[in-house]
Amino acid sequence: MLSLTIVVLATAAGGFIVWANDKRHATYGAALPAGIAVGVAALAWIILMTAGFGYLPGLTWLPWVLPMVLGIAAATGAVVYLGRSRTRHDMERLTAILRR
Template sequence: MLSLVIVVLATVAAGFIVWANDRHHAAYGIAVPAGVAVAVGMLSWIVCLQIGLGYRQGLTWIPWVLPIVLGSAASVAAALFLGRARAKHDIQALTAALKL
């Protein structure tokens, strides 16, 4: 259970770091990348334990490292997608409002 707590804390931190470094972070909330990172990290931790990768000699690092890496990657992907899509949508809405 301790490994899940560490995964959650590390992925939340990674999500906040991703949000802070995204130049379009004003287009979406601060909790979006952190939430995506935690959700993916927790699900991958559960999957790792269910398929037997945890608590076996030589494989004990996988449920610790893999969920953090996957959660961080999902956070980056969500920030890139949402940042660009929301910024584009906001510019289009502002342009349409200014044309009236």
């Protein structure tokens, strides 16, 4: 259970770093990328541990590293998608309001 705690904390930190490095981070909340990263990492950890990868010699690193990588990648993908779509949507709404 300690490995899950470490994975969740490291991935949450990675999610906050992803948020801080995004130039459009004002369009969504700070907890969104961290929450997505933690959710994906915890799910990946549970799947890997259930599959038995946690205690195999030579593969012990897999439930530690892979969930963190997947979580941070999911947070990055969500930030890229949300940043573009929210900015475009906000500009469309602003244009519609200004045309009135």
